[in-house]
Amino acid sequence: MRAIRKTLRSIVAVAAMLSSSTAIAAEVGVTDDTILIGSHGPITGGATFLGLGGKAGAELAYKEINEAGGIHGRKLKMIFEDDGFSPSRALAAVKKLVEQDKVFMINGISGSNPTVGTIEYLRQAKVPAYITIASAPAVTNPFNRYLFRGATTETVRFGELNAEFFNDFLQVKRVAILSGVEENLKTEGDETVKILNKWYGVKPLMRAEFKVGDKDFTPQLLQVKQSNPELLFAIGQVPEVSILIRQARELGLRQPIMVAPSSVDNTLITNLGPNAEGLLGLWGAGAFLDSGNPDMVKFREAWAKMNPNAPKGRPNLFDVWGYTEVYVIAEALKKAGRDLTREKFIDALEQVKDYRVSEIATPRTFTNWHHIGNLTQQIMIVVAGHWVPLKWSPLRESEVLANYKK
Amino acid sequence: MVAGYGPVDVLHDITLEVKDGAIAGLLGPNGAGKSTLIKSISGLTRVTGGQILFEGKPIQGMAPEDIVALGVIQVPQGRMLFPELSVEDNLELGSYRQAARKAYRATFELVEEYFPRLRERRQQRAGLLSGGEQQMLAIGRAMMAQPRLLILDEPSLGLAPLIIDSIFDVLKRINADGITILVAEQNAMKVLQTAENVYVLENGRIAHSGTSAQLAQDTTIQRSYLGI
Amino acid sequence: MGFSDFVQLVVAGLSSGSIYALVGLGLVLANKGTGILNFAQGELVALGAYIALFYSIVVGLPYWQVFILTLLTTAIIGGIMERALLRPLLGAPHFTVVVATLAIGLIIKNALRISWQEAVSTFSSPLDHLMLQIGGININPQYAWITGCSLAIMGMLALFFRKNLVGKAMQAVAQNTSAAQLMGIRVSRIFTLTLAVSTALAALAGILMTPVVGVSAEMSNVILKGFVAAILGGFNSLFGCLIGGLILGLLEIFGGVYFGGLFKDITAFVLLMFILLVRPHGIFGTAEARRV
Numbered sequence: 035m036r037a038i039r040k041t042l043r044s045i046v047a048v049a050a051m052l053s054s055s056t057a058i059a060a061e062v063g064v065t066d067d068t069i070l071i072g073s074h075g076p077i078t079g080g081a082t083f084l085g086l087g088g089k090a091g092a093e094l095a096y097k098e099i100n101e102a103g104g105i106h107g108r109k110l111k112m113i114f115e116d117d118g119f120s121p122s123r124a125l126a127a128v129k130k131l132v133e134q135d136k137v138f139m140i141n142g143i144s145g146s147n148p149t150v151g152t153i154e155y156l157r158q159a160k161v162p163a164y165i166t167i168a169s170a171p172a173v174t175n176p177f178n179r180y181l182f183r184g185a186t187t188e189t190v191r192f193g194e195l196n197a198e199f200f201n202d203f204l205q206v207k208r209v210a211i212l213s214g215v216e217e218n219l220k221t222e223g224d225e226t227v228k229i230l231n232k233w234y235g236v237k238p239l240m241r242a243e244f245k246v247g248d249k250d251f252t253p254q255l256l257q258v259k260q261s262n263p264e265l266l267f268a269i270g271q272v273p274e275v276s277i278l279i280r281q282a283r284e285l286g287l288r289q290p291i292m293v294a295p296s297s298v299d300n301t302l303i304t305n306l307g308p309n310a311e312g313l314l315g316l317w318g319a320g321a322f323l324d325s326g327n328p329d330m331v332k333f334r335e336a337w338a339k340m341n342p343n344a345p346k347g348r349p350n351l352f353d354v355w356g357y358t359e360v361y362v363i364a365e366a367l368k369k370a371g372r373d374l375t376r377e378k379f380i381d382a383l384e385q386v387k388d389y390r391v392s393e394i395a396t397p398r399t400f401t402n403w404h405h406i407g408n409l410t411q412q413i414m415i416v417v418a419g420h421w422v423p424l425k426w427s428p429l430r431e432s433e434v435l436a437n438y439k440k
Numbered sequence: 441m442v443a444g445y446g447p448v449d450v451l452h453d454i455t456l457e458v459k460d461g462a463i464a465g466l467l468g469p470n471g472a473g474k475s476t477l478i479k480s481i482s483g484l485t486r487v488t489g490g491q492i493l494f495e496g497k498p499i500q501g502m503a504p505e506d507i508v509a510l511g512v513i514q515v516p517q518g519r520m521l522f523p524e525l526s527v528e529d530n531l532e533l534g535s536y537r538q539a540a541r542k543a544y545r546a547t548f549e550l551v552e553e554y555f556p557r558l559r560e561r562r563q564q565r566a567g568l569l570s571g572g573e574q575q576m577l578a579i580g581r582a583m584m585a586q587p588r589l590l591i592l593d594e595p596s597l598g599l600a601p602l603i604i605d606s607i608f609d610v611l612k613r614i615n616a617d618g619i620t621i622l623v624a625e626q627n628a629m630k631v632l633q634t635a636e637n638v639y640v641l642e643n644g645r646i647a648h649s650g651t652s653a654q655l656a657q658d659t660t661i662q663r664s665y666l667g668i
Numbered sequence: 669m670g671f672s673d674f675v676q677l678v679v680a681g682l683s684s685g686s687i688y689a690l691v692g693l694g695l696v697l698a699n700k701g702t703g704i705l706n707f708a709q710g711e712l713v714a715l716g717a718y719i720a721l722f723y724s725i726v727v728g729l730p731y732w733q734v735f736i737l738t739l740l741t742t743a744i745i746g747g748i749m750e751r752a753l754l755r756p757l758l759g760a761p762h763f764t765v766v767v768a769t770l771a772i773g774l775i776i777k778n779a780l781r782i783s784w785q786e787a788v789s790t791f792s793s794p795l796d797h798l799m800l801q802i803g804g805i806n807i808n809p810q811y812a813w814i815t816g817c818s819l820a821i822m823g824m825l826a827l828f829f830r831k832n833l834v835g836k837a838m839q840a841v842a843q844n845t846s847a848a849q850l851m852g853i854r855v856s857r858i859f860t861l862t863l864a865v866s867t868a869l870a871a872l873a874g875i876l877m878t879p880v881v882g883v884s885a886e887m888s889n890v891i892l893k894g895f896v897a898a899i900l901g902g903f904n905s906l907f908g909c910l911i912g913g914l915i916l917g918l919l920e921i922f923g924g925v926y927f928g929g930l931f932k933d934i935t936a937f938v939l940l941m942f943i944l945l946v947r948p949h950g951i952f953g954t955a956e957a958r959r960v
């Protein structure tokens with residue numbers, strides 16, 4: 035008797051499984067009242083500024099969306115895994131989220147290296163992945179239906195914007211470039227040099243490098259001084275760039291200085307005080323963190339309410355991105371309808387055009403031939419101790435998307 | 441008393457007495473255990489059995505600095521000066537203890553009176569002194585601690601006979617000033633001339649003891665233990 | 669290179685040199701005083717900077733109070749470290765002690781990384797963002813303050829060793845521990861005090877460095893420069909460390925200018941190798957017998 039009942043039960047189970055593909059039952063990670071979304075990022079180790087921010091921002095967005103009734107009657111639920119900024123841990127985290135927690139989709143809020151390690155797996159598992167931060171080209175190139183990049187943009191685009199800004203707005207031809215030897219910093223320098231040459235036939239006067247942890251940049255700066263540029267482009271992280279700029283001023287370099295997006299941050303101003311005045315840099319979101327823009331004020335207040343014991347320097351750019359990108363996901367879920375499947379969700383994401391939750395974000399656009407959501411960066415300048423947007427927008431069309439057009 | 445280093449006992453069944461106000465001698469060849477005995481009194485070695493009494497109170501097991509505080513002061517074998525410090529600083533460190541520091545000026549003058557050579561060398565680095573001067577400084581440094589019992593470990597080691605004589609003269613003066621002395625030596629002659637009671641140490645045991653006069657007459661002992 | 673660039677390089681080189689001297693001095697002090705080669709000295713530099721950061725940002729104290737309180741706190745930490753972690757290893761093989769200090773360093777470094785995750789990486793000093801102009805030459809007053817303060821503290825320390833009885837007792841213990849015991853010096857207390865002072869010296873380096881380079885756990889790398897400074901100076905004297913540090917600071921910065929920025933660190937180690945081969949006892953050191 036017992037054996038028969040067991041057999042019957044498995045027949046029913048198989049039948050149920052078969053019928054699920056005919057969309058009677060819901061998609062993996064989707065129930066009547068919940069959609070499970072898996073996330074990973076570094077909340078321990080050396081890159082916590084990224085993971086802690088991204089996570090807190092996302093949590094705020096989920097809370098708001100759920101309090102407003104969720105999407106088509108379903109609440110969004112995030113399951114978060116720490117990846118410690120390690121590619122192997124990130125892959126393990128994603129596997130766990132997909133196979134054990136059976137999430138509907140992945141929303142990656144980690145850096146380039148950990149994220150790149152998960153790409154192949156996600157592609158094969160056909161799980162939609164919305165990558166919020168990682169800027170590595172491998173995320174979107176070659177094109178792949180399941181992977182989207184939201185907030186950051188490709189390094190090539192930074193090169194284009196830098197080159198156009200130097201020539202069109204600043205109208206400088208004599209440029210000196212100092213960059214960190216790390217891959218992503220170096221690449222930004224390389225791309226800028228490439229586009230400067232390709233679009234304007236301009237070659238930088240000099241280029242030199244430094245390392246993370248360097249405390250003294252006099253040798254490189256003396257070289258800069260000798261080349262007598264009209265602009266110094268310093269590509270590095272805040273700690274190094276702070277010292278570099280201070281020393282540049284000490285050595286009597288009065289030229290304008292442009293920094294990389296990684297140092298467009300209030301810490302740079304704290305570190306440099308009056309020496310920060312006039313610094314230029316690209317900003318990858320909408321209104322700046324401390325701006326009086328009503329949308330930003332509203333975001334800051336909501337964020338502070340949810341994180342009452344927040345450390346100084348937060349919310350940071352990653353809080354903003356964690357938040358705005360969850361709204362992009364929600365927008366696509368809304369478009370996909372109550373009858374949600376992974377494939378429908380992807381189709382809906384590809385319909386997203388110039389969407390942003392508010393003025394704290396730049397617009398996102400995806401199509402069925404490219405998944406690069408953001409090509410917009412705002413030029414910022416430090417005035418009276420604050421990063422403020424500069425009134426300038428690029429005119430030249432980006433060549434980034436040309437790679438994807440067949 | 442039994443004492444030694446690590447698990448090894450070097451001294452066995454030692455019984456030794458130093459009378460208040462006297463000079464006692466401790467004789468014995470190389471490796472007999474003289475230094476070990478002295479270090480045991482100062483609290484620098486492990487005492488595994490028996491008792492060490494100073495003025496009637498047991499002191500074994502006490503920390504070296506507490507034994508110093510009682511006035512039991514050692515002039516170690518090989519001087520053990522602080523070579524990079526000046527003569528004056530070495531002397532000052534001798535009176536490191538609170539009690540001794542109060543009388544610092546007076547003792548300092550007394551020491552320079554015992555050893556006028558030190559006065560001339562006051563600012564010199566101890567490491568640059570001659571052997572005799574170093575021994576004078578070592579004794580002077582110990583005197584700065586205002587000892588009640590002064591223990592010297594081979595003060596004659598490596599010194600010229602004339603210097604040895606002058607050092608033993610000073611020891612007699614110190615004793616005359618009321619300080620009890622225990623002096624360990626291989627140089628038996630000098631001790632027999634100076635001390636009242638003498639102990640002969642051999643392989644970690646007291647082989648003989650008696651007054652200097654007795655030992656000075658006992659030629660067998662002198663030949664077999666003291667190499668005279 | 670113009671004259672004004674030259675002067676600026678000298679000023680900057682001297683200031684980083686005095687930091688190296690402080691770190692080296694802490695190493696030498698602990699080593700001579702207690703026989704410990706403290707491989708956690710670099711982490712103690714970082715620890716000092718973080719404690720100062722804590723007093724400054726979290727407690728909100730002004731620079732001078734931060735300065736004094738940090739030195740006191742780290743001195744106490746150094747003393748506790750000696751009592752609790754290093755004292756039990758007294759008499760253990762040299763290698764064991766070295767590994768223990770390495771472990772202490774790692775623990776401190778990771779504890780710092782975990783306990784401080786705020787983005788703010790520096791604290792303010794009264795000299796922030798000021799610029800001295802002397803005859804058209806820009807000089808960061810922080811540099812002058814670092815050099816001056818290091819020199820002053822080292823001078824005070826030298827006086828302490830030369831004039832103060834406790835200072836002399838510390839030297840006595842370093843030169844002959846059992847003789848020091850026979851003077852009635854409580855050697856264990858001197859050990860504790862020595863580690864307290866050497867830890868406070870590390871912290872001083874951390875506090876002084878911070879306004880110029882910011883706070884990070886990686887500050888601990890400065891231990892290597894401290895070693896070079898100390899070895900240049902013969903690894904046994906305050907004055908030797910000072911000169912060793914200053915020479916290193918200057919050579920490094922000019923080395924960087926002539927051989928390129930990325931070769932700066934290498935300059936220090938080439939110098940170290942050279943000294944070890946040609947003058948193994950340092951520039952001032954003599955071939956003294958090692959302490960046993």
Ligand SMILES: Nc1ncnc2c1ncn2[C@@H]1O[C@H](COP(=O)(O)OP(=O)(O)OP(=O)(O)O)[C@@H](O)[C@H]1O
Pocket residue numbers: 445450468469470471472473474475476477517594626
């Ligand atoms: N630190 C030590 N550890 C182990 N054994 C020791 C130690 N010091 C001395 N000994 C041993 O103890 C014994 C007695 O040595 P001690 O130094 O007391 O002799 P001594 O009579 O003072 O000789 P000397 O005339 O050479 O100074 C010797 O066998 C010696 O090898």
Ligand SMILES: [Mg+2]
Pocket residue numbers: 474475476517593594
């Ligand atoms: Mg002996």
